[in-house]
Amino acid sequence: MTATTTAVRTRTRAPEERLPGAWGLGLRRGVLELKQFFRQRDQVVFTFAFPVVFLFLFASIFKDDVRGAGVTASQLYVPAMMAAGIMSTSFQSLGISIAIERDEKVLRRLRGTPMPPAAYFLGKIWLVLVTGLMETAILLLVGTGFYGVDLPSSATKWLDFGWIFVLGLTACALLGIAVSSVPKSGKSATSVVVLPFLVLQFISGVYISIDTIPDWMLNIGALFPLKWMCQGLRGVFLPSSAQVLEQAGSWEFGKVALVLGAWCVGGLVLCLLTFRWKNRRDG
């Protein structure tokens, strides 16, 4: 090879004009993310089966009538596990997978291409949306089939279900993206992400009934989205007689929307401030 190689291929391009758009690429990335997700069996099991297994365990162990609330303990666990399932498919799944992708330099490689960063996040949103819907559908099926929960009885309830799902999923997904920057390596990601999720499930009324948790714990839980997702979903699936169990004695839909909405905004800000394409080691 000598320096006389001047046979430069004519590149007729106008890059500014033809750079592919973020929405289209985001959809493509979403398809790719889903393919990758479903090809990793352990991740599929880890994400989907946990809430289902826990619903089965808790709702089968505790099934007595809750005094004065007109519901059984089993019924209480269905919306709780649905909320946990939404958080599992968004917060936990993204928190772990992005930390691993960062560690394995998948993110850095993407950054070296002309892919618009938004396409990456859009792809994650598609992943979380599809898996979150599937998870919720499975839990709804188990809940209505075995634990005496009825499908939402009116269009209004379905609407409430819809916005709680979307706001909760968005808030948790953004928090998942933010938390992915915390673990130092992909290996430590699982423990760093699962621990706070587990604690939140205890103090937000997922595993333990809301009227049993000490107030100070519940107040801490109330700072995060999970408690409000649980509460909102109880409002969708349980009869209004069960409101007596709530801290405030009502479903507080307005407050649920407010807190989840605030976490969406806060989570987005957190992501924008903390997201890194590279590992700390890589500078």
Added chain:
Amino acid sequence: MTTQANELAVDVRGLRKRYGDVTAVDGIDLEIRTGEVFGLLGPNGAGKSTTVEILQGNRGRDAGEVLVLGSDPATGTRAWRSRVGIVWQDESAPAELTVGETVRHFARYYPSPRDPEEVIGLVGLEAKVDSRIKALSGGQRRRLDVALGVIGDPELLLLDEPTTGFDPAARRQFWDLIRKLAGEGTTILLTTHYLEEAENLADRLAIVAKGRVVAEGEPAALREAHGTGATVEWTEPDGTPRAEHTDTPTKVVAELMHRFDGEIPGLLVTRPTLEDVYLRLTGQEDVR
């Protein structure tokens, strides 16, 4: 946007980068012409990777002017990124996808990509199109990395130690691939610590040591300029091996011919190899 043959693809002046107390790059100047294969050669820790990462736009710098395809990589736009191909030092392709899925997907990021099937053929992975990436061997993954580096039809390809960990046969295959790309007119910058690789592939090379360029030029010219003299070796009649380092080897041989009156036993005249030059310039003579 067609680049002219005489234009500089990479123009670096006074590049500096420190990590805490360690100076990784200590004033590097580089000029890489459009269409050439340029080798950045140096031992581990010489600052090669840091330099390439700055050129990729993936690392900041403390000082110096850097132009890659006419733009500062630190503020590289998407359009700029679409003209630069990167082959990373460590592979990072998504393990669960197949070769075909990955290459076809990456093609979508670029405004005018090459044909994915053609690129897969170019790197010799036709038989692996439907294999998951996790099932590939190290060499095959490296070739996939090259495929992902060239899929956007880059004007400049940056390769950071592309053949580390290759067996000799895989390395030869890889060199053929690089020559093919260079033959198509792609400007190539490659870092390596294998001298043989630089000598085989590069039109010009720069030897870096301790964050500085210690020598630069065509491989043969470097050998000429920095490898002075020759070593004449022979065996005395009593069997003692002798060696003499000299600037006038012909004269020494003539004298020996006269003394032995004909054949000189065990005669060997050696010019310093590029490797000798390299080891001397990078301060590693002792390892020989």
